[in-house]
Amino acid sequence: MSKADSLSQVIDFVRAAYADKAPFEIVAGGTRRGVGRPLGELPLLDVSGLSGILKYEPEELIVTAAPATPLAEMNAVLATKNQRLGFDPADWSKLLKSNGVATLAGAASCNASGSGKLRHGGARDSLLGFQAVNGLGETFRGGSKVVKNVTGFDLPKLMCGAYGTLSVLTEMTFRVYPKPGQAAVLCLADVTPEEGFAALRRIAHSALEPAGLAYLPAGMMDDIGQDGGRGAALIKLEGAAAPLEEKIALAHGLLSDALQRLEQDPFSAIGSGEKFASLPGDVWRVMVAPSDAPHLARQLNVRHWLGDWAGGVLWLAAEPAEAARIRKLAADAKGEAMLLRASAQSRMLHGLYAPQPPALAALGRAVKTAFDPLSLFNPNRL
Amino acid sequence: MLLPPSDSKIIARRAEIIAALKDIVPDGVVADPSGLATFDSDALSAYHQMPLVCVLPSNREQVSAILKYAQAEGVPIVPRGAGTSLSGGALPREDGILIGMGRMKQIIEIDYENGCVVVEPGVTNLNITKAVEANGFYYAPDPSSQVACTIGGNVAENSGGLHCLKYGLTTNNLLGVTMVLPGGEIVTLGGKSGAQGGLDILGLVTGSEGLLGVVVEVVVKILRKAPVTRTLLASFDSVPAAGACVAAIIADGVVPAAMEFMDKRAAGAIESYNQPGYPQDAEAILIIDADGVEADVSHAVSRVTDIVAKCGGKTVEATDEKQRARIWSGRKAAFAAMGKLAPDMICMDGTIPRHALPQVLEEMAKLSEQYSLGFCNVFHAGDGNLHPLIVFDTMTPGEFERAEAFGADILRLCVKVGGVLSGEHGIGIEKRDLMTDMFTSEDLAQQGRVKCAFDGRGLFNPGKVFPTLSACIEQGHIHVHGAQLPHPHLPRY
Numbered sequence: 030m031s032k033a034d035s036l037s038q039v040i041d042f043v044r045a046a047y048a049d050k051a052p053f054e055i056v057a058g059g060t061r062r063g064v065g066r067p068l069g070e071l072p073l074l075d076v077s078g079l080s081g082i083l084k085y086e087p088e089e090l091i092v093t094a095a096p097a098t099p100l101a102e103m104n105a106v107l108a109t110k111n112q113r114l115g116f117d118p119a120d121w122s123k124l125l126k127s128n129g130v131a132t133l134a135g136a137a138s139c140n141a142s143g144s145g146k147l148r149h150g151g152a153r154d155s156l157l158g159f160q161a162v163n164g165l166g167e168t169f170r171g172g173s174k175v176v177k178n179v180t181g182f183d184l185p186k187l188m189c190g191a192y193g194t195l196s197v198l199t200e201m202t203f204r205v206y207p208k209p210g211q212a213a214v215l216c217l218a219d220v221t222p223e224e225g226f227a228a229l230r231r232i233a234h235s236a237l238e239p240a241g242l243a244y245l246p247a248g249m250m251d252d253i254g255q256d257g258g259r260g261a262a263l264i265k266l267e268g269a270a271a272p273l274e275e276k277i278a279l280a281h282g283l284l285s286d287a288l289q290r291l292e293q294d295p296f297s298a299i300g301s302g303e304k305f306a307s308l309p310g311d312v313w314r315v316m317v318a319p320s321d322a323p324h325l326a327r328q329l330n331v332r333h334w335l336g337d338w339a340g341g342v343l344w345l346a347a348e349p350a351e352a353a354r355i356r357k358l359a360a361d362a363k364g365e366a367m368l369l370r371a372s373a374q375s376r377m378l379h380g381l382y383a384p385q386p387p388a389l390a391a392l393g394r395a396v397k398t399a400f401d402p403l404s405l406f407n408p409n410r411l
Numbered sequence: 412m413l414l415p416p417s418d419s420k421i422i423a424r425r426a427e428i429i430a431a432l433k434d435i436v437p438d439g440v441v442a443d444p445s446g447l448a449t450f451d452s453d454a455l456s457a458y459h460q461m462p463l464v465c466v467l468p469s470n471r472e473q474v475s476a477i478l479k480y481a482q483a484e485g486v487p488i489v490p491r492g493a494g495t496s497l498s499g500g501a502l503p504r505e506d507g508i509l510i511g512m513g514r515m516k517q518i519i520e521i522d523y524e525n526g527c528v529v530v531e532p533g534v535t536n537l538n539i540t541k542a543v544e545a546n547g548f549y550y551a552p553d554p555s556s557q558v559a560c561t562i563g564g565n566v567a568e569n570s571g572g573l574h575c576l577k578y579g580l581t582t583n584n585l586l587g588v589t590m591v592l593p594g595g596e597i598v599t600l601g602g603k604s605g606a607q608g609g610l611d612i613l614g615l616v617t618g619s620e621g622l623l624g625v626v627v628e629v630v631v632k633i634l635r636k637a638p639v640t641r642t643l644l645a646s647f648d649s650v651p652a653a654g655a656c657v658a659a660i661i662a663d664g665v666v667p668a669a670m671e672f673m674d675k676r677a678a679g680a681i682e683s684y685n686q687p688g689y690p691q692d693a694e695a696i697l698i699i700d701a702d703g704v705e706a707d708v709s710h711a712v713s714r715v716t717d718i719v720a721k722c723g724g725k726t727v728e729a730t731d732e733k734q735r736a737r738i739w740s741g742r743k744a745a746f747a748a749m750g751k752l753a754p755d756m757i758c759m760d761g762t763i764p765r766h767a768l769p770q771v772l773e774e775m776a777k778l779s780e781q782y783s784l785g786f787c788n789v790f791h792a793g794d795g796n797l798h799p800l801i802v803f804d805t806m807t808p809g810e811f812e813r814a815e816a817f818g819a820d821i822l823r824l825c826v827k828v829g830g831v832l833s834g835e836h837g838i839g840i841e842k843r844d845l846m847t848d849m850f851t852s853e854d855l856a857q858q859g860r861v862k863c864a865f866d867g868r869g870l871f872n873p874g875k876v877f878p879t880l881s882a883c884i885e886q887g888h889i890h891v892h893g894a895q896l897p898h899p900h901l902p903r904y
Contacts, residue, residue: 088659088661088765089766150579153614167857169851169853170854171854175762175763175794175829176762176794176795177571177580177762178833178834179571179580179833180831180842181838181846181854181858182615182619182861182862183582183614183618183619184857184858184861185614186611186617190607191610195610206666207664230526234523234548236636236703268706268707269710271706271709272703272704274706275705276704276706316604316606317604318604319524320525363603363604365608382608385609388592389598389612390609392592392598392864393609396610396861397610400857400860411609
């Protein structure tokens with residue numbers, strides 16, 4: 030394993046790898062190494078030393094940090110100015126049983142957003158700019174350090190969800206958002222998936238700017254502190270004191286007075302997949318048009334599942350033998366089934382995503398080659 | 412500004428190319444000079460070029476067939492929506508096919524259950540909102556040309572508007588597009604689920620200025636209209652006080668729906684143009700919108716009012732819808748009002764870190780003296796997006812060139828203080844030769860390789876966005892003559 034603690038060390042390592050045509054795996058906190066096609070016994074480039082907040086400008090709504098900055102450190106620093114990252118970065122370490130430290134670049138590279146993605150979008154909506162080293166060993170920048178920019182191609186979008194296959198990130202600039210003073214979680218108990226998701230969509234398409242909209246079926250409600258009956262629709266609202274009370278009243282008006290306010294906030298465990306950490310089997314995330322969620326959930330017919338993002342994503346645990354069936358049902362619903370946690374064998378066999386149509390797959394390969402012509406970075410992981 | 416030299420061999424084959432396009436789109440080929448004259452420019456009207464031929468497809472299969480033909484024959488393609496680009500993105504080529512998407516203007520599906528609308532690229536931005544507003548929804552990005560500009564053009568330019576700080580640009584409001592690649596292949600990126608199953612190609616093509624393909628279908632998010640909107644007009648004795656106030660509002664955690672700055676000269680010109688009631692003794696004015704649920708808006712208005720007072724400013728709130736509209740009508744008429752100051756005007760577009768505003772304003776004043784040209788400032792203050800307006804007279808020899816050089820220096824200044832060349836108008840041909848001021852050769856080479864991944868032959872919108880070796884420093888900008896704007900009926904922010 031090699032360690033790169035500075036930009037120049039990253040450049041040296043990549044240039045040597047380029048000369049030797051030697052692919053390698055990029056590791057920062059290491060919590061997400063078990064996601065995507067296994068890379069086998071490749072050499073490691075440890076970039077965990079590229080850590081720390083480089084410049085935080087709360088009044089400009091931006092923060093620039095080294096990529097391996099721990100999420101916890103970033104969240105704590107932003108909280109001192111009542112701000113937060115917009116994409117609700119999810120820490121998958123409990124789900125993936127990792128002792129590592131979840132980092133900024135890890136979350137963005139894996140598009141890991143929790144329930145709060147509803148509010149300000151995903152990592153791609155928050156990453157304003159970056160510096161990185163491409164597969165030729167050249168340093169380049171994409172985007173900028175201002176909140177509104179359309180100059181040149183929007184390369185920051187590509188870096189989010191690329192799973193480290195395009196470049197070694199060395200610096201990242203994110204838009205940050207005000208952190209509302211208070212939050213409340215409301216529960217509509219004893220509802221079917223159809224009723225529950227319909228209620229969540231009503232809130233999603235209201236002016237309430239919800240920060241979490243999840244449906245928990247029977248058997249997944251152990252942490253809500255009350256009997257959810259057939260299933261519970263959970264609604265997280267945010268704001269300063271008076272606006273929050275108004276939003277709660279409006280939510281009652283939109284749904285029913287049966288809404289109960291919960292003492293605890295289960296959304297962190299929902300958005301991070303922690304609720305599936307101790308469940309056996311493979312763990313999937315299926316993205317789908319929200320209105321198709323209840324029907325797809327019934328078709329999937331698995332014991333352990335839940336819906337987040339008002340139905341935009343279904344989490345489920347299933348036997349490894351179910352993989353082909355899950356992929357087919359997701360594809361039939363025009364959704365996408367991502368295999369998040371599985372054995373190396375399953376991940377090798379099924380990949381992170383279903384194969385793309387040929388023209389799109391060819392385009393993806395061409396874009397990868399534009400950054401990393403020798404496929405040095407995390408080869409075949411996506 | 413120079414485009415890459417035309418290929419005389421292609422021009423010599425014009426009749427054959429027209430015939431081939433007529434085979435594909437029998438009723439949609441424009442080849443006569445008077446018809447083509449309609450398409451010889453976009454809203455960067457200082458530059459004109461007749462296209463080789465213009466083709467107006469009606470469906471994606473025709474688009475695919477046109478691109479396959481162009482690819483096989485090596486003919487450049489320039490995509491065009493409504494031609495409202497302020498940076499010359501749709502300027503035709505003498506040796507290129509102009510592919511106009513205006514006929515593909517069907518709203519395919521309105522899906523309230525999933526909060527989205529599926530449209531063809533030629534649907535105008537405003538028509539999306541009009542289609543859903545009766546049900547209390549709207550499409551958030553609102554470029555000033557929204558009555559005319561198409562959603563396909565918005566995707567190509569990653570268009571912004573007044574409400575970006577809170578609601579994002581086009582890219583943040585898209586769920587998917589279907590596009591035809593330069594080789595004619597049709598690919599779908601995202602969709603109602605937003606999932607792409609691989610790299611975020613959707614994010615890459617948004618804002619790619621017609622360099623990577625032609626969009627034939629778009630899925631946009633729609634939002635519920637905020638129940639309450641209130642508007643404040645704040646005035647300040649000094650520009651730095653207004654700048655400090657903007658920073659303090661943001662730092663306080665308020666995200667206004669819109670926050671617009673204008674200096675004394677702009678406010679004066681606007682007041683004499685359509686009398687929106689702007690205070691004439693103030694050095695700087697802010698117009699601030701807060702929207703949301705009642706209590707959220709009350710909270711924001713009370714915070715903003717306090718902060719403005721602490722910064723030494725005065726606040727007036729619009730008492731009704733009529734007064735709100737009047738306050739905004741002034742801001743929206745800013746470009747036209749400037750036309751009264753001098754016969755000609757160019758509008759620049761750059762973004763700066765907000766803290767650099769006093770420095771940038773001071774240096775712009777020095778540049779104004781250096782070039783002996785007047786200017787004024789309107790500014791999307793919340794997100795630091797500057798729109799300096801330079802006034803001049805083309806009839807005075809050398810003034811147009813001086814105005815362009817002044818504009819280029821302003822953009823270099825934006826980059827110098829940590830900002831960018833374009834916040835929302837795009838690079839096009841207008842700012843192409845300044846790209847080297849913002850990006851290193853490695854940065855540009857990387858973007859160039861991405862371009863090659865889509866368009867190996869370099870046939871898509873050649874000469875736009877990226878500087879060429881034959882680059883000349885001459886720049887073009889939105890050009891207003893005799894107070895007549897291109898698309899004079901459109902407000903310009």
